[in-house]
Amino acid sequence: MEVKREKIPEDFRIRQLQARDMLRGDLDGEDLERYVQERVLTTTVDKAVGWAQGNSIYPLTFGLACCAMEQIHIVAARMDIARFGFEAFRASPRQADLIILSGRVSIKMAPVIRRIWDQMLEPKWAISMGACCSSMGVFNNYALVPSDKFLPIDVHVPGCPPRPEALMHGILRLRDLIQGHAREGWRARYDAVGTEELLPGEADLDSAGINVFKPGDTAGA
Amino acid sequence: MPDATELELTAQELRDAHNESILDTSFHRDRATLIANPQLIREVLGHLQGKGYNMLASLHGVDYYPEEPRLGVLYEMLDMKRVDRISVKARVSIDDPHIPSVVDLFPTADFPEREVYDMFGVVFDGHPDLRRILMPEDYEGYPQRRDFPVGGEPVLFTFNEEQSYGKYV
Numbered sequence: 001m002e003v004k005r006e007k008i009p010e011d012f013r014i015r016q017l018q019a020r021d022m023l024r025g026d027l028d029g030e031d032l033e034r035y036v037q038e039r040v041l042t043t044t045v046d047k048a049v050g051w052a053q054g055n056s057i058y059p060l061t062f063g064l065a066c067c068a069m070e071q072i073h074i075v076a077a078r079m080d081i082a083r084f085g086f087e088a089f090r091a092s093p094r095q096a097d098l099i100i101l102s103g104r105v106s107i108k109m110a111p112v113i114r115r116i117w118d119q120m121l122e123p124k125w126a127i128s129m130g131a132c133c134s135s136m137g138v139f140n141n142y143a144l145v146p147s148d149k150f151l152p153i154d155v156h157v158p159g160c161p162p163r164p165e166a167l168m169h170g171i172l173r174l175r176d177l178i179q180g181h182a183r184e185g186w187r188a189r190y191d192a193v194g195t196e197e198l199l200p201g202e203a204d205l206d207s208a209g210i211n212v213f214k215p216g217d218t219a220g221a
Numbered sequence: 222m223p224d225a226t227e228l229e230l231t232a233q234e235l236r237d238a239h240n241e242s243i244l245d246t247s248f249h250r251d252r253a254t255l256i257a258n259p260q261l262i263r264e265v266l267g268h269l270q271g272k273g274y275n276m277l278a279s280l281h282g283v284d285y286y287p288e289e290p291r292l293g294v295l296y297e298m299l300d301m302k303r304v305d306r307i308s309v310k311a312r313v314s315i316d317d318p319h320i321p322s323v324v325d326l327f328p329t330a331d332f333p334e335r336e337v338y339d340m341f342g343v344v345f346d347g348h349p350d351l352r353r354i355l356m357p358e359d360y361e362g363y364p365q366r367r368d369f370p371v372g373g374e375p376v377l378f379t380f381n382e383e384q385s386y387g388k389y390v
Contacts, residue, residue, distance in 0.1 A: 108357045141371055142364040143356075 046183060053097075053123070054179040057171070060096035060120070061089045065103025066161050067130040073164040074171075086171060093119040098174070100167070101153075104132035107145045114150050118197075122185040125178065127170055128153040131160040152186045223307060228253040231272075231307070239264045252308065259294070259311040259320045266296060266309065266323050274298035274307060277323070280333035282341040286367035290314035292341055296323075313343060315366075322348040340365035 090096040131137030157170035225248040245256040276299040283293040296309040322345035334345045335354040342363035
C-alpha cells in the first residue's frame with residue numbers, strides 16, 4: 001500500500017520561520033505587530049468563564065428512583081458523559097453545581113432536596129428528569145410534589161424514564177444555557193432576588209410582606 | 222389453611238375462653254377469617270399465639286366505605302410448624318377508631334400499626350410510639366381513606382391547557 005505524504009503548505013512553513021525569528025528576538029516593528037495580531041484571540045471574561053464552566057459541570061451524586069438507573073448510564077461507557085467534561089460526580093453538594101432530580105419526589109423528601117440545594121454553591125443549576133419529577137407522572141396523588149414547586153428547574157427532561165440519550169441532550173441544552181449566563185445565580189436568572197431566607201431576628205416575621213410558616217401552621221402547605 | 226369445620230371449632234374455642242370475642246366467621250375461597258371484637262383483639266391474638274399461630278405475618282388496614290363500621294384492621298397469623306394461616310379481622314367505626322395495640326405480643330407489629338395509623342387514622346391504644354411513619358409529621362388527614370381527595374396536579378390536555386400555571390404570560 002502506497003503511503004501518501006501531504007506536502008506541507010507554504011504559509012505554514014512561513015509561520016514556522018516567523019515563530020523562530022520571534023523567539024530569537026529578530027522580529028520587530030510592523031512584522032512583530034502583525035505577528036501578535038494574528039495570534040491573539042480577544043474575548044470577554046464572561047464568555048471565557050461561560051465556556052469553561054459549561055464544559056466542566058460537576059453533577060451531584062444523587063438518585064431518587066428508577067430514573068437514577070438511566071442517570072447512571074450516562075456515566076458508563078456507551079454514553080460516556082466524560083466526552084463533554086461532566087463525568088466528575090461529586091458526593092458533596094458543596095462541591096457540585098448541578099443537581100439532577102432523577103425520580104419521584106415525595107412531599108417528605110422535598111424539604112431534604114431543598115436543603116441539599118441550599119447547600120450547593122452558586123452558580124448552580126437543576127435538571128428535572130422524568131415525568132414524576134416534572135408533573136408527578138403516574139404517581140399523581142397525595143404523596144408527591146412536582147419539583148417546580150420547590151426548586152428553580154432549568155431543564156425538564158421528559159420521559160418515563162427518559163433514555164440516557166435524552167438526559168444527555170438535556171445536559172447539553174443546559175450547557176448552552178450556562179455558556180450564556182455563566183456567572184448568574186439562580187435568583188438572578190429567574191428574577192427572584194429578594195426571596196432569600198432570613199434568620200430569626202433579621203426581620204419582623206409578622207410583617208405581611210414575609211411569607212413564613214410558623215411551626216405547626218400547615219395552612220397552604 | 223384450616224377448613225371450615227376447624228375454623229368454626231377455633232371460633233367456638235375462642236368464644237368459650239373470652240365471651241363475645243368472635244363476632245362472626247367467614248370462609249371464602251379457602252381463606253379462613255375470624256371477625257373479632259376490636260376491644261378483645263389482644264385476647265384473641267394471644268389465644269391464637271398459644272395455639273401455635275405465633276407469627277404475625279402482616280397487619281394492615283382497609284376502608285370499607287360505604288359499609289359500616291367503615292375501617293378494618295386485618296391480622297394475618299401464620300403457624301410456622303404446621304404452615305397454617307388464619308386471618309383475624311376487626312372492624313372499627315370512623316367516629317371512634319380505637320383498637321388495643323398488640324406490640325407487646327408481637328413486636329413486629331410496631332411499624333405496621335404506625336402505618337395503619339398514618340394511612341387510615343386507626344389509633345392503637347398502648348402503642349409505645351404512635352407517630353406517622355410515611356407521611357410528614359405535620360401532614361393533615363389520612364390519605365388512604367376512601368373519602369380523602371386523590372389530590373395531585375390537574376393533568377393538562379388540549380381542552381384545558383389554558384389552566385397551565387407554567388405558561389409564560
